[in-house]
Amino acid sequence: xxxxxVVEVTRGPLVESRHEGIAAVVRPxxxxxxxxxxxxxxxxxxxxxxxxxxxxxxxxxxxxxxxxGNEHISLACASHYGEKRHVETVRAWLAKVGLSExxxxxxxxxxxxxxxxxxxxxxxxxxxAACNNCSGKxxxxxxxxxxYGEPTKxxxxxxxxxxxxxxxxxxxxxxxxxxxxxxxxxxxxxxxLATPLxxxxxxxxxxxxxxxxxxxxxxxxxxxxxxxxxxxxxMAGTGAFxxxxxxxxxxxxxxxGGAEGVFCAMLPTLGVGIALKIWDGAAxxxxxxxxxxxxxxxxxxxxxxxxxLHPPVRNVVGLLVGEMHHAKSWLG
Amino acid sequence: xxxxxVVEVTRGPLVESRHEGIAAVVRPxxxxxxxxxxxxxxxxxxxxxxxxxxxxxxxxxxxxxxxxGNEHISLACASHYGEKRHVETVRAWLAKVGLSExxxxxxxxxxxxxxxxxxxxxxxxxxxAACNNCSGKxxxxxxxxxxYGEPTKxxxxxxxxxxxxxxxxxxxxxxxxxxxxxxxxxxxxxxxLATPLxxxxxxxxxxxxxxxxxxxxxxxxxxxxxxxxxxxxxMAGTGAFxxxxxxxxxxxxxxxGGAEGVFCAMLPTLGVGIALKIWDGAAxxxxxxxxxxxxxxxxxxxxxxxxxLHPPVRNVVGLLVGEMHHAKSWLG
Numbered sequence: 101x102x103x104x105x106v107v108e109v110t111r112g113p114l115v116e117s118r119h120e121g122i123a124a125v126v127r128p129x130x131x132x133x134x135x136x137x138x139x140x141x142x143x144x145x146x147x148x149x150x151x152x153x154x155x156x157x158x159x160x161x162x163x164x165x166x167x168x169g170n171e172h173i174s175l176a177c178a179s180h181y182g183e184k185r186h187v188e189t190v191r192a193w194l195a196k197v198g199l200s201e202x203x204x205x206x207x208x209x210x211x212x213x214x215x216x217x218x219x220x221x222x223x224x225x226x227x228x229a230a231c232n233n234c235s236g237k238x239x240x241x242x243x244x245x246x247x248y249g250e251p252t253k254x255x256x257x258x259x260x261x262x263x264x265x266x267x268x269x270x271x272x273x274x275x276x277x278x279x280x281x282x283x284x285x286x287x288x289x290x291x292x293l294a295t296p297l298x299x300x301x302x303x304x305x306x307x308x309x310x311x312x313x314x315x316x317x318x319x320x321x322x323x324x325x326x327x328x329x330x331x332x333x334x335m336a337g338t339g340a341f342x343x344x345x346x347x348x349x350x351x352x353x354x355x356x357g358g359a360e361g362v363f364c365a366m367l368p369t370l371g372v373g374i375a376l377k378i379w380d381g382a383a384x385x386x387x388x389x390x391x392x393x394x395x396x397x398x399x400x401x402x403x404x405x406x407x408x409l410h411p412p413v414r415n416v417v418g419l420l421v422g423e424m425h426h427a428k429s430w431l432g
Numbered sequence: 433x434x435x436x437x438v439v440e441v442t443r444g445p446l447v448e449s450r451h452e453g454i455a456a457v458v459r460p461x462x463x464x465x466x467x468x469x470x471x472x473x474x475x476x477x478x479x480x481x482x483x484x485x486x487x488x489x490x491x492x493x494x495x496x497x498x499x500x501g502n503e504h505i506s507l508a509c510a511s512h513y514g515e516k517r518h519v520e521t522v523r524a525w526l527a528k529v530g531l532s533e534x535x536x537x538x539x540x541x542x543x544x545x546x547x548x549x550x551x552x553x554x555x556x557x558x559x560x561a562a563c564n565n566c567s568g569k570x571x572x573x574x575x576x577x578x579x580y581g582e583p584t585k586x587x588x589x590x591x592x593x594x595x596x597x598x599x600x601x602x603x604x605x606x607x608x609x610x611x612x613x614x615x616x617x618x619x620x621x622x623x624x625l626a627t628p629l630x631x632x633x634x635x636x637x638x639x640x641x642x643x644x645x646x647x648x649x650x651x652x653x654x655x656x657x658x659x660x661x662x663x664x665x666x667m668a669g670t671g672a673f674x675x676x677x678x679x680x681x682x683x684x685x686x687x688x689g690g691a692e693g694v695f696c697a698m699l700p701t702l703g704v705g706i707a708l709k710i711w712d713g714a715a716x717x718x719x720x721x722x723x724x725x726x727x728x729x730x731x732x733x734x735x736x737x738x739x740x741l742h743p744p745v746r747n748v749v750g751l752l753v754g755e756m757h758h759a760k761s762w763l764g
Contacts, residue, residue: 109692109713112616114626116476117692117713144448207748214542221553232748284444285753294446360441360449380712381441381449416539416564421617 104137105376106427107385107392109413116422119385121361123376123393126301128309130275133372134393135298136430142294143377144284148358149295150237151177151324151366152273152303156265157240158320162247166196173327174334175236177356181337182211182231184219189334190230193239197246204229205256206238206288213337234288236334241290256289263291270295272317273303287359297375300364304373308354308366325366328354341387341408345394348401355390357383363390370397384424387411392426436469437708438759439717439724441745448754451717453693455708455725458633460641462607465704466725467630468762474626475709476616480690481627482569483509483656483698484605484635488597489572490652494579498528505656506663507568509688513669514543514563516551521666522562525571529578536561537588538570538620545669566620568666573622588621595623602627604649605635619691629707632696636705640686640698657698660686673719673740677726680733687722689715695722702729716756719743724758 105121122137132139154176157163163173172193180186194200210227211217220227229235238255241262245252248261255262270278270293281293295303307325310318328335332346335356345355355365361378363386374393378385391408394400400408413422437453454469464471486508489495495505504525512518526532542559543549552559561567570587573594577584580593587594602610602625613625627635639657642650660667664678667688677687687697693710695718706725710717723740726732732740745754 111476111624112626113614114474114476114616116616118711120712142446144443144446205749207750209748210546218553221550222556224554282445284446284448285747285751287747287753289747289749289751292443294444378712379450380452380710380714380717382712382714385712415617415619415621416541417537417621418539419617419621421619 102136103429105378105389106430107378107388107424108427109384109422109424111413111422118427119378119380119382121376121378121385121389122297123374123389124298124301125372125374125393125397126298126305127372128302128305128312130302132298139298139301140296142282142296143300143362144292144360145295145300145364146286146292146358146360146362147179147234148356148362148364148375149270149300149303150179151307151328151354151356152270153237153266154240154324155269155317155320156262157244158323159316160244160247162197162243165247166243168193168196170327170330171334172236173324174331176240177324177328178236178335179233179357180236180334181213181216181340182227182233183213183216183337186236186334186337187230190235190239194242197243199242199246199252201228201230201235203242203252204232204235204238206232206234208232215338232288238288258283258291267293269317270303272313273306274299275302297377301373301375304364304366304375305371306373308368308373309371325354325368344404344408348404349399352399353394357386357390361386363387365390365394367397367399370399388424388426392431396431434468435761437710437721438762439710439720439756440759441716441754441756443745443754450759451710451712451714453708453710453717453721454629455706455721456630456633457704457706457725457729458630458637459704460634460637460644462634464630471630471633472628474614474628475632475694476624476692477627477632477696478618478624478690478692478694479511479566480688480694480696480707481602481632481635482511483639483660483686483688484602485569485598486572486656487601487649487652488594489576490655491648492576492579494529494575497579498575500525500528502659502662503666504568505659506666508572509656509660510568510667511565511689512568512666513545513548513672514559514565515545515548515669518568518666518669519562522567522571526574529575531574531578531584533560533562533567535574535584536564536567536570538564538566540564547670564620570620590615590623599625601649602635604645605638606631607634629709633705633707636696636698636707637703638705640700640705641703657686657700676736676740680736681731684731685726689718689722693718695719697722697726699729699731702731704729720756720758724763728763
């Protein structure tokens with residue numbers, strides 16, 4: 101076992117703050133290629149496993165039936181910023197399946213992008229459930245319920261068929277029975293399953309290199325990865341770390357972060373999956389840690405290296421006052 | 433040396449995230465009463481030492497000359513939420529000394545309170561420097577420059593007399609020459625001095641129990657503590673942890689947090705000062721750690737115990753999904 105993931109935040113000559121975490125790089129058969137910290141520890145993947153959760157949507161046949169495209173599949177995998185195109189695409193999608201945002205059970209929160217929030221408030225409007233960063237995933241859940249003729253109400257509950265299907269997919273991809281996992285309630289109301297980090301990384305590896313899976317799973321995984329690269333803006337939004345990586349690395353990397361410092365990646369050309377968790381839950385550190393691992397594995401493009409490996413810390417007037425980077429104790 | 437400060441964040445049956453830090457409880461003579469983690473480590477106090485920085489304002493005589501009250505002294509110590517009363521009081525204060533918010537060098541950022549931001553945007557206005565959480569402190573800086581007939585421009589620079597006075601006060605309160613401290617640039621543009629945690633706690637202790645100080649310092653410290661308790665809303669804003677503590681404990685505790693997980697307290701009835709730093713910079717953990725130390729020292733009022741020692745974690749629709757609390761490994 102190697103030492104933990106460490107990300108530092110400097111200000112002037114000082115390391116002002118410091119983040120620690122765990123990371124695993126795993127092959128589809130469960131072989132651990134890289135491990136930093138205790139990767140057997142269970143973590144709550146939160147939104148980082150949305151690409152896995154989108155499998156049930158693609159496998160249901162609803163994509164063809166309702167004429168859904170890459171933008172919808174990418175939204176099903178997304179934690180979006182609530183920008184106009186995200187919100188309008190969600191609304192149009194729900195109309196396609198005969199529903200509306202009143203059917204979403206994720207709750208409403210303001211758009212994550214400050215500019216979109218400002219636009220909404222200046223127009224005198226109020227945030228709705230379509231603005232929720234998870235509204236695309238929930239539209240996917242509702243779509244599968246419609247497709248299978250199940251009740252749409254209560255689709256966020258642990259025992260609803262929608263959630264049962266997510267556990268089946270997770271079990272198939274990870275090789276571990278997900279019905280045995282403890283769980284908490286996610287920000288958007290669905291169960292989030294306590295998954296050992298290396299098991300989560302293995303599931304990501306199976307998405308990345310699905311030749312061991314059934315044809316149905318393999319085709320869905322390939323379709324989802326393609327959509328994440330084809331519509332990276334739908335995955336998050338303007339300037340977002342995940343959107344930038346997915347745009348820059350078509351066919352090479354598909355990444356997705358989650359709340360509380362979780363980040364996952366599928367690397368099909370290397371045939372591995374990555375999962376990492378920053379213990380304190382900081383997104384800023386999870387992004388630097390993911391960038392560091394992508395660089396370590398040789399897939400981070402040169403044009404992104406500087407700003408993503410060493411993102412600047414600026415003060416209110418925009419002055420450069422520090423930076424973030426991985427610690428020398430972790431990956432040198 | 434005891435083990436470090438540890439704060440946990442649960443979700444369902446799991447500890448989802450975990451924060452570590454250091455804390456010191458010190459007397460005015462430098463005696464260490466409590467230590468958790470390496471309290472000799474330098475930290476950047478950020479806004480947590482605003483009460484110390486307000487000393488120069490009160491000692492200058494400008495409070496009497498310009499008819500300033502508790503609300504202004506509290507604002508000088510504040511990281512405020514940019515609510516209407518904060519912003520209007522700052523503007524009126526600057527007018528009293530013949531200046532305007534154009535003289536503030538802290539930069540503009542949106543009000544921290546979502547409701548105030550929404551109100552501003554719905555009115556079609558744009559955030560200005562008076563909305564900056566540090567605008568009260570900067571108004572204090574400008575006021576001292578006016579009082580002493582110094583140039584107001586450049587008052588945020590390390591060598592400006594305004595900043596030199598802050599270092600003199602810090603040296604007198606802590607017993608350590610602050611001119612020797614390394615420094616970074618704070619969010620609002622002023623130098624923030626790399627201060628060993630126990631030295632910061634000692635400076636807070638000197639504010640709390642100032643009998644060892646000169647009369648001038650002692651009177652100013654007493655005046656500042658009284659203002660923090662008398663105008664707790666000005667210290668932060670609606671619902672803020674710091675405002676609630678300062679409102680609930682007149683004469684007993686005056687607390688102030690800073691960016692990147694720093695929190696300080698003056699406890700005059702116990703004659704001690706507290707300083708703590710959460711390594712990852714999380715404000716949520718710094719607040720729970722401060723509440724835990726106040727309870728440990730027997731000064732946390734019963735009516736605040738539950739929600740401040742164990743603040744709930746709620747999801748988007750308001751469901752209780754977890755809580756925060758100190759770990760059993762720290763203070764049992």
